[in-house]
Amino acid sequence: MVSFSLKDKVALITGASRGIGKAIALTLAEYGAHCIIASRKIDDLKAVENKIKEAGGKADSIACHMGDLKQVESLISGIGNRFGKLNILVNNAATNPHFGGMLTASEGMWDKTHAVNLKGPFFLIQKAAPLIEASGGGSIVNIASVNGVKPGLNRGIYSISKAGMILMTKAYAEELAPKKIRVNALLPGLTETKFAGALFQDEAIYKEALKNIPLGRSAKPEEMAGAVLYLVSEASSFTTGACLICDGGRLI
Ligand SMILES: NC(=O)c1ccc[n+]([C@@H]2O[C@H](COP(=O)([O-])OP(=O)(O)OC[C@H]3O[C@@H](n4cnc5c(N)ncnc54)[C@H](OP(=O)(O)O)[C@@H]3O)[C@@H](O)[C@H]2O)c1
Numbered sequence: 001m002v003s004f005s006l007k008d009k010v011a012l013i014t015g016a017s018r019g020i021g022k023a024i025a026l027t028l029a030e031y032g033a034h035c036i037i038a039s040r041k042i043d044d045l046k047a048v049e050n051k052i053k054e055a056g057g058k059a060d061s062i063a064c065h066m067g068d069l070k071q072v073e074s075l076i077s078g079i080g081n082r083f084g085k086l087n088i089l090v091n092n093a094a095t096n097p098h099f100g101g102m103l104t105a106s107e108g109m110w111d112k113t114h115a116v117n118l119k120g121p122f123f124l125i126q127k128a129a130p131l132i133e134a135s136g137g138g139s140i141v142n143i144a145s146v147n148g149v150k151p152g153l154n155r156g157i158y159s160i161s162k163a164g165m166i167l168m169t170k171a172y173a174e175e176l177a178p179k180k181i182r183v184n185a186l187l188p189g190l191t192e193t194k195f196a197g198a199l200f201q202d203e204a205i206y207k208e209a210l211k212n213i214p215l216g217r218s219a220k221p222e223e224m225a226g227a228v229l230y231l232v233s234e235a236s237s238f239t240t241g242a243c244l245i246c247d248g249g250r251l252i
Contacts, residue, residue, distance in 0.1 A: 002234075002235045003233060003234040003235060004031055004229055004230070004233045004234075004235050005031060005032055005233065005234075006028055006031040006032040006033035006087075006088070006229075006232065006233060007031075007032035008032070009032065009033045009034070009087040009088055009138075009232075010033065010034050010036065010079070010083050010085050010086050010087055010088070010135075011025075011028050011033040011034065011035050011036065011086075011087065011088035011089070011090065011232065012035075012036045012038065012075075012079060012086060012088065012089050012090070012128070013025045013028065013035060013036070013037055013038070013090040013092055014038045014039065014064070014066060014090065014091055014092050014093035014121075014124070015038075015039050015066075015092040015093030015094065015143075016035070016037035016038060016039060016045065016048060016092065017037070017039040017041055017044035017045045017047075017048055018044060018048075018193065018194060019191070019193030019194060019195060019221050020092060020143065020188060020191060020193060020221045020224045020225075021037075021039070021090070021092040021093065021143075022048050022221065023220075023221035023222045023224060023225045024090055024092060024224065024225050024228045025037050025048060025052065025059070026048075026051065026052060026055070026057075026225070027222075027225035027226070027228070027229055028088070028090075028225075028228070028229065028232065029052040029055070029057030029058065029059055030055065030057060031229060031233070033058075033087075033088060033232075034058040034059070034060075034083070035052060035057070035058065035059045035060075036059075036060050036061075036062060036079055036083070037049060037059060037060070037061050037062075038061070038062050038063070038064040038075060038093070039063070039064070039093060040063060040064070040065050041063070042061060042063045045061035045062075045063070046061055048061075049061045060082075062075055062078060062079075066093045066115075066116045066120030066121070066124070067095075067112065067115035067116040067119075067120055068120075069119070069120070069123050072120055072123050072124050072127065073123070073127055075124070075127075076124070076127040076128050076131060077127075079131070080131050085131065085134070085135035086128060086131045086132050086135055086138065087132065087135050087136075087137075087138040087139070088138055088139055088140075088141075088232045089124065089125065089128050089132065089138070089139075089140045089141070090140075090141045090143065090228060090232070091121040091124060091125070091140070091141070091142045091143060091165075092143040093116065093120070093121075094116060094117045094143070094158075094161075094162075094195070095112065095113060095116040095117060096113065096155060096157075096158040096195065097109050097112050097113060098113065098157055098158070099154050099155065099198050100154050101154060101156070102156040102157060105156070105157055109157060110157055113157045113158055113161050114157075114160075114161050114164075117158070117161035117162065117164075117165065118161045118164045118165060118168070121142060121165065121168070122168055125140060125168075125172055125183070128140070129172075129176055129179065129181060132179075132181050133179040133180070133181060136180065137179065137180025137181055138180075138181055138182075139181070139182045139183075139184070139231060139232040139233075139236075140172070140176075140181060140182070140183045140184070141183075141184055141185070141186055141228050141231045141232060142165050142166075142168065142169045142183070142184070142185045142186070143185075143186050143188065143224075143228075144162045144165040144166050144169070144185045144186065144187050144243070145158075145159070145162040145187055145188060146187050146188070146189045146245065146247045146250050146251055147159040147162050148162030148163040148164075148165060148166045148187060149163070149166070149187065149251060150250075150251060151163075165185065166185055166187075166243060169183050169184060169185040169241065169243070170241045173240040173241030174241065177240055182231075182236070182237075182239065182240040183240060183241065184231045184236070184239060184240060184241065184242045184243070184244065185242070185243045185244070186224060186227050186228055186231065186243075186244050186246060187243050187244065187245045187246065187247065187251075188219065188224050188246050188247065189213065189218075189219060189245075189246065189247025189248050189250040189251075190209055190210075190213065190218040190219065190247075190248070190250070191218060191219040191220070191221055191223070191224060192218050192219065192220055192221065193221055196218075200218075206218075212250055213247070213248040213249060213250050214248060214249030214250075214252060215248035215249055216248075217248065218248075219246065219247075219248065223246065224246055227244050227246050230244075231244060
């Protein structure tokens, strides 16, 4: 039987206080994982933690700014000390402080985007890999974007960070395979979250965006969770270095 069970697994999901990360955490907990949920705002995390516990799952919250490498390091050392193992890492947190053309972008916008979207996830994997290896191996999923393949208008810097994440996924997949750690990427298309708010607020922009999506609609955050469940469970045991595209056909 194909197994999607995550019983006895410890999973870390960044950016899990809302949107896609929250949906992923709720699903992984439903399938048995003890979810460590992280983001900057502890109160928002606690609300998700309570929701998981009310449904009978296991969860703990840890505040962590992904642009601060000291916090990234102590996130992993804290999990090691407290739980003694880590089997699953979902690098989901991201930011996009600059909605506009690249010609008007400041150095600060560039630095912030790449610090949170690429540097943080890179070092989170670097710090987590020894713990995952010591736990008998596991699975890492990086939440990239269709924009990592086809840049989004006015989202150039963000798109560059996601392209980097896709190559980072492949590079880590090769390096970590001998340690029994699989590394894959999920490439969501337009999904109804706060993050994509700029596209939903303006009806004309939204309608224009839908024209490029063959399924003719945007996704709910929950529609990304099943794909992550597949990638972190034994169901995908021979899959590493892959990009799973969930975009309603955007990249066809
Ligand atoms: N929505 C889409 O259309 C879409 C499409 C393609 C890819 N994606 C990707 O999907 C992932 C999730 O996005 P989403 O749409 O679910 O966004 P969202 O609803 O805005 O959620 C973003 C999450 O990241 C956390 N976060 C933001 N900055 C952070 C930082 N510096 N350190 C730690 N956590 C931080 C936020 O919590 P705090 O505020 O508490 O820190 C929140 O939990 C991102 O990687 C995004 O690039 C989204």
